[in-house]
Amino acid sequence: GEETVAAESCVDTSGDTIKVGALNSLSGTMSISETTVRDSIYLAVDEINAAGGVQGKQIEIVAEDGASEPTVFAEKAEKLIREDCVAAVFGGWTSASRKAMLPVFEDNDSLLYYPVQYEGLEASENIFYTGATTNQQIIPALDYLAETGVKSLYLVGSDYVFPRTANAIINAYAADKGIEIVGEDYAQLGSVEFSTIVNQVGASGADAVFNTLNGDSNVAFFREYANVGLTAAEMPVMSVSIAEEEVGGIGIENIEGQLAAWNYYQTIESPANTAFVDAFKAEYGAERVTSDPMEAAYNSVYLWAATAEKAGSFDVADIQASADGVSFESPEGTVVIDGENHHVTKTARIGEIRADGLLYTVWESAGAIDPDPFLEGYAWASDLQVSE
Amino acid sequence: MDLLVGQLFTGLSTGSILLLAALGLSLTFGQMGVINMAHGEFIMAGCYTAYVVQQAVGDAGLSLLIALPVGFLVGGAMGLVLEWLLIRHLYHRPLDTLLVTFGVGLVLQQVARDVFGAPAVNVTVPQFLRGGVDLLGTAVPKTRLFILALAVVAVAVVALVLRFTAAGRRIRAVVGNRDLAETAGISSRAVDAGTFFIGSGLAGVAGVALTLIGSTSPTTGQSYLVDAFLVVVAGGMGRIKGAVVAAVALGTFQAVFETYSTASLAKVGVFVVIVVFLQLRPQGLFTLRTRSLA
């Protein structure tokens, strides 16, 4: 805020530990996803501590439950900042929780590291976005579909801001590129009744489906999809919220061959990823998988630590000032913070779901894509832009 | 045209799912007056039963057949424990059962989370239920036909038992007047426990069946609960016939409304329809009247 009367920071840098917050939903509907993110935050912290900490200080996590409720996120964020005096907070998943926390971080002048792909059109001084913005995930996915000859799309999403914004972008893109949008349906979050929607999708004759459903709804959607005889070969589904964790629950037989768009897959072959996956499995069990938001959360801890090292300080202003250009050799490749909009560069990847339940890269962008949260670089998106 | 047939079937199918979820409630809520908010978690327990049985048995078809009775026993056993520990102390405080069982539901969800993990698990659909059959030019999923058939069977069994057997008479007697039933030589404790066992067992069966189309996660049961209660209310408490009609009507309304509007508005529409409907039939579709006051 422009004329914010910022509260005095109470972060204690005198001891040999430094406190950070981990704020994830451990209860409620979102706990399914958010607990996995918490696991990788702990992994990163343990690794950094084992390697000597940040500026010689061991990181100490103060954990809080966001309970899948935006107001609780806001309350707990304020508690972490004002009572626990953490230097930064890692967490959040839904955009609703981020929107709820944003004024808290701005008013108290503190830092949130947010690890999930989201709908863009936002850039706060007090938030670092380590997941993809739309030009690093949705637009590449559309490019990929267009390249493979898709001329008509059916849009299916959960009824909340990310799918709605994503679909607004897709509509603008489609209008520009001559792709026909033959249907657009929203299901209530958590809904498991997809018969009507799948019937309509089936009857629409679309070339492909763009799926922005979230959570359990995907299970019901893909089961219904497979059961009425729709297949990846006939009408592929491109999903942007299904990662390794979700595939198991949907059942590979129902989703094999379908597509996803992310920046990271467990199957990426690189030394950094091998190390990450091995460390994760060693810590949490061989049956566990790693996914894009987990990796982005893992990255976010390292990025914060690196920025603090660079700044030589845990002070929010110093971190903000030093962030530009800070990079990390992450499992998905090198990510670099953009000091302007606080997002990071990311490589876009289209993955295919294979029989082992993992996603394999079938296409990737030529190098990391610079974040463009307001889609300023896309003329067709001019109607979507907002004043900020 | 295809779509219309598809939607009519969808209405029937949605109705049968609602009915399956609501059938147990029409015993425990409709007959006994217990507002069991943990009913959803009993459904969830049925889902996980299907999962565990499948892990143990392997073959998806065989495991489904085993899981149906096992799910009944698991749901029933949980109901029995709940009845014995809590509900039996609350028969004269029906509205309190709602709050207590809501707490039970929270605990059960957390137990599921701790035992099976927060992410959904997969129950594989048996080969013979994969894909669809052609019905007037529309692909109708076999899983839904299976659930429809299961709902019909379950409803028929429950209705016949209640109506024509000695056990059914006892259930209705205890529900009507506990003290009087005792003095007619009926052990109301046994009947209460038995009724709750059956009602909860039906939730377990519903859970097993619902793995065929939905997800199996700690919050699964929640998706069905409120609609199931509405079915019982709209049908007239404890009236199986009413529950059937209400479930099919609501399912069809929702499916058709959704085709021309959105799924979310369809839910709101259902509520409005029920309030309007209650203006006409305040005690639900089918009711039994008595002359007593209160």
Add this chain to the structure above:
Amino acid sequence: MNSHALTCTGITVDFDGFRAVDGVDLTLDRGEVHFLIGPNGAGKTTLVDAVTGLAKYSGSVVKDGVELRGRKVHHIARRGIGRTFQTATVFEQLTVAQNLDIAAGAGRSPWSLLRRRKALPDQVVAVMEQIGLAGHAQTPAGILAHGQKQWLEIGMLLVGDADVLLLDEPIAGMGHEERDTTGRLLHAIAETRAVAVVEHDMDFMRAFASRVTVLHAGRVLAAGSVDEVANDPRVQEVYLGAANEQETIDAATA
């Protein structure tokens, strides 16, 4: 000009094809305790239900020149028709005084409703005396004895200014003295009101009835004075039966 307190003509009540009350004419007058008798299931309670708006009927019920058919229960009550039930219903959580105060207040303005009760209205105090519960003003009605509850119920009608009282078996379960007390109470009440009593207790009827109407299978079988009715062979056949034997027993044990 109609001087009856209540005039019912051609009351007919049907339940899904079963006719419980079938064309009953009945008038109630102030100053009389009118007994309504008849076999179980004859339709007595149903008739009372109809008059008080609880059962749908055809025919007509007129009080003070106003037709009551089709009106809501509480409208009919406000017109001065009060009733009790075969099983007493009082507000168990409230005290005797509160029960009576509520019953006295159906016509109160919203404003006075929202204020605290300063003192009991005189009328409530007087009625409490009349029904013999003056000593129980602060007793929760739930712990009153059966008979006391029935008196309280009658009291609630009195303070509500009902001038037509329909009492369904008001002495059920009462002992001899309580019956006599109740009977005297009814006559005191009836001085300015019309009282109809549904009862099966013939001793009570003989002692206190001013007029009797006998219902049978939904119709009026006989009407008149106690003697007229008691000596009617049809009434003896369907209702009184061995009642004379009964008297012999009473005489023997007295």
Add this chain to the structure above:
Amino acid sequence: MSKFLSTRAGTWAGFGAAALVLFGAAPLLLSGFRLGLLAQFLCYAIVAVGIGLAWGRGGMLTLGQGVFFGMGAYLMAMHMKMADAEFRNGAGAVPDFMELAGIRELPAYWVPFASPVFTIAMILVLPTAFAVLLGFAVFKRRVKGAYFAILSQALAGAFAILLIGQQSMGGFNGMSRFRYFFGYNLDDPVNEQMLYFIAAGVLLVVVAVALQLRRSRYGELLVAVRDAEERVRFLGYDAANIKVVAYAAAALFAAVAGAIFVPVVGIISPASIGIVPSIMFILGVAIGGRASLVGPVVGALAVAWAQTALSEQFPSAWTYAQGLLFIVVIALLPGGIASIAAATKRFRKEPVTAEAPA
């Protein structure tokens, strides 16, 4: 003690003590953050007073108070977002979340909410009027008991779903990022404290109103309707009207609480008003003692506090504690906390406990 509290002097003493704690001790002892939390809890307590009236005294288990709470909150949020947009981009500007949703024109029904007076009037009138309408529809048809409970629960669910679908009302995310409350900058700690004082003051007023309703003849009548609705009809009252008054009062209290909640917490979204939050409102009342006056207040505060404290202490296991709280308290203490005090006395003058506020 409780005898004293039910006298006139006792009532004043009770209010005095409560005022002393709320206006004196709490602001002195609590940090700004905790005071803000307390303000949030006080909002829940205001809702609880209404539920105590409708449920405890009137027997209507209102499982859908989230609806009225939400109405109050959203109406207030509309005004605050308008003020915000006006501050940023001039009069008639579109609030930030609408821009995000691609809405470029301010919807017509938003326009009057630029006026604070109109907003406050709507907060007081709309939810109450809705409650009256719904109450008539339901109570005139004698829908009650478990029917009413389930129906009102479904209402809360439907209302939340409806809001999620309205992008011009913030959709799933709801509305957040409020800068100004009737011209006061919310970043300023002094103004945060002012909000707390407003919440505390409103709570005292609401308790006083509820107290007056309980002690009035209307209060007795309400209990009578709860215990024997049909009988009340035969005394010449329209039972539906009596119930509607309590239901509407509860709705009004909830709406006012919602309106205060928005500036205090800084966000309102469907997640705060659906089925589960509505049950949480009830929980506090049940735990505190539904039939007493202060029980619901104490219960609501205790539950909110326990939730915060437990989730801070045991972030991953506190759901167990929360569930057990429901089970143990309601199963073992049907009269709630308030019943512990009353349990010692049998049949008092007023069988249902009436204590003065504390």
Add this chain to the structure above:
Amino acid sequence: MLRLRNLTCGYGRTPVVHDVDLDVGADEVVAVMGHNGAGKTTLLRAVVGLIPVMSGTVELDGQRINRAPANKRVKAGMAYVPQGQQCFAHLTAGENLRLVADGRKNGRALIDAQLDLFPALRPLLGRQAGLLSGGQRQQLAIARALITEPRLLILDEPTEGIQPNVVAEIESTIVALASRGGLSVLLVEQHLGFALQAAGRFAVLRSGRVASSGATGAGAGERVREAMSI
């Protein structure tokens, strides 16, 4: 057959009936009398097992049954007709009877026997019991109790609300059943004449205590009246 010693019982923590001693021997009819609220119903409820015994003992055939649930006592030979024409309102009249006949070998015959006793019930068998008139329900309740072929029949004001000619029938039925042997009766009755005629012994309750008791016969009426009228 039934033996009460120092029986105290009531509701919640409040005793209503105090230190009652009472015996009902085999084939004996005992009448309990008393004013409204004297505690007659309360006493019966404790005997049947619907409210707990606070102190003292309830013995059936020499067995202490203080804690046995009501249904066990019924199976052991008690039958209870509660005050107030109670029935299973949601069941038909026929189902009300079959409910108790279920599981008895001669169930059909037992029902028929009761229908012969209460012919007014025959045409009503298919009707929902909650819709019957008060007297019809009372007849149903007595029939229901008799179907269990009790050895001890406990009746709480069985003639309340019943038309006079049927009252006479019920009375003679009870007298006949008792004199046939094999049935003891514990009867609460306001109707003094009937009570004293039917019963061999009586007890008068006043404020929950036995104020007077003894054999019926010469002078009993006087003693009862005296005990009740103070």
